[in-house]
Amino acid sequence: MRIAQRKAFVILDGTLAPIDRLAGPNDRLYYSGKHHRHGVNIQFLTDPNGELIWASPALPGSTHDLTAARTHGIIHALTSRAIACYAAKAYVGAGGAVGTPYKRNKRRKLGKRKKLFNRYHAKVRALGEQGAATLKRWHIPRKARCSPNRLTIIVQAMLTGE
Numbered sequence: 001m002r003i004a005q006r007k008a009f010v011i012l013d014g015t016l017a018p019i020d021r022l023a024g025p026n027d028r029l030y031y032s033g034k035h036h037r038h039g040v041n042i043q044f045l046t047d048p049n050g051e052l053i054w055a056s057p058a059l060p061g062s063t064h065d066l067t068a069a070r071t072h073g074i075i076h077a078l079t080s081r082a083i084a085c086y087a088a089k090a091y092v093g094a095g096g097a098v099g100t101p102y103k104r105n106k107r108r109k110l111g112k113r114k115k116l117f118n119r120y121h122a123k124v125r126a127l128g129e130q131g132a133a134t135l136k137r138w139h140i141p142r143k144a145r146c147s148p149n150r151l152t153i154i155v156q157a158m159l160t161g162e
Contacts, residue, residue, distance in 0.1 A: 004047075010053065010084070011047075013046070016061055017042055041063045046131035048127065052134050066092075075098060086099050089103060
């Protein structure tokens, strides 16, 4: 958070790192219904230039992004330090300093102002996708062939190796 405080804003996002070594009763815990595959959820913060600042310990793939961010205390830490943060629609309801795009209702379309806001929000958040690309540039997070318990250590090692 010391690094994030020196930045104008940060971008919060999450990614699923696919895994293939599962056996036993815990395999459903690591299954992501959104991606239709097994994996681990990794949350990360990037600076305005798209460089990784922080990556979370790996959680099971069935964990929702907002739940993962709250589990790691990211939302509370950003809000208590008043650090501006851009995040995806998955983080709607996070509150505090976390800004999310507007969601469309089932029966109504978004107005022009909300669409314009979402467009500019997406342009800023696109820089955060570079953080996911940085994580996936390494071979291991693209298709991990090890125990999901070891991925936390691997992700932390990738951050120090950048």
